[in-house]
Amino acid sequence: MPSLSESMKQHIQIGIRDIGIAIIDDIARNDLFYISISKSKDIWMESSKSHMKPLSYQLNKHVDEQYESYIKDHNAHSNDEEFSSKKYRIDNNRDVSFDEDTAELTDHQDHLVRIKRQPLDGLWVGFAWSTSNAALHVRINRVQIDNEHEFTLFPVVLNPIVSKAAGTDIPGKPFIEFSLFKTTTARSNTTHIKYLKLLVQEFVFCADQTLIMSILTFIKSEKVAAAPTINMDTDLKRIYKPLQAITEAQSNSLPAEPKIYFDDMHLSPLK
Incomplete structure (x- = not known):
């Protein structure tokens, strides 16, 4: 049996800030739609080894408020060293000091946490694996699809909804997030998925008839009429x-049926 605690020392991370994809029908000379995947707004993130972890919603809000005070003090006293090393109080236990877009959080026990203000990548993919375990994590921060037709009722086909009631306005919360952890058994077709989670935030989708017909025309394949042909060589050899020899050969050639077991599956908004 594979061990869930087996260390996955091989890993790869891919981050792309912004992506733009234009779908064009060259035959009809018609621009269909444009897909953009963009980075998030600037948020405060904690540096931990090779990972950057966003701060919690409340802490990010408090640090941002003090950052605005720091910018005002820095502009008013740019040559004063006292203001450059000034500490700002977040709550009763923590202070923060800024150095442009980086900062240090300290508490009453002198614990130090370094944070940085930067956006999250538009597309981020992390993959780690070992002999029997594999983990995949994908985040897409913001997606928007624009209708490229000159005259249209809905210029924006798809865009996320920012909802304070549902909590989708939290900094660093991606539009789409997918995570998977699986284990495989050696010499077996059995796959054990420890968890599979797909979270999709609220979005609006609007498409008019012109766009729908253009897409159908674009993906429609041309049918080429050809005379049907049947290869009878295999059947003639079996005569x-x-x-008994035919049935035994077919039964021995059948592969073992693969089996997949799930421990935890969460498909937003289903669970």
Whole structure:
């Protein structure tokens, strides 16, 4: 049996800030739609080894408020060293000091946490694996699809909804997030998925008839009429073989049926 605690020392991370994809029908010379995947707004993130972890919603809000005070003090006293090393109080236990877009959080026990203000990548993919375990994590921060037709009722086909009631306005919360952890058994077709989670935030989708017909025309394949042909060579060869030999050959060639077991599956908004 594979061990869930087996260390996955091999890993790869891919981050892309912004992506733009234009779908164009060259034959009809018609721009269909434009897909953009963009980075998030600037948020405060904690540096931990090779990872950048966003701060919690409340802490990010408090640090941002003090950052605005720091910018005002820095502009008013740019040559004063006292203001450059000034500490700002977040709550009763923590202070923060800024150095442009970086900062240090300290508490009453002198614990130090370094944070940085930067956006999250538009598309981020992390993959780690070992002999029997594999983990995949994908985040897409913001997606928007624009209708490229000159005259349209809905210029924006798809865009996320920012809802304070549902909590989708939290900094660093991606539009789409997918995570998977699985284990495989050696010499077996059995896959054990420890968890599979797909979270999709609220979005609006609007498409008019012009766009729908353009897409159908774009993906429609041309049918080429051809005379039907049937290859009878295999069937003719089986005529001269006994039935038992044919059935045994087919049963022995069938592969073992793969089995997949799930421990935890969460498909937003289903669970």
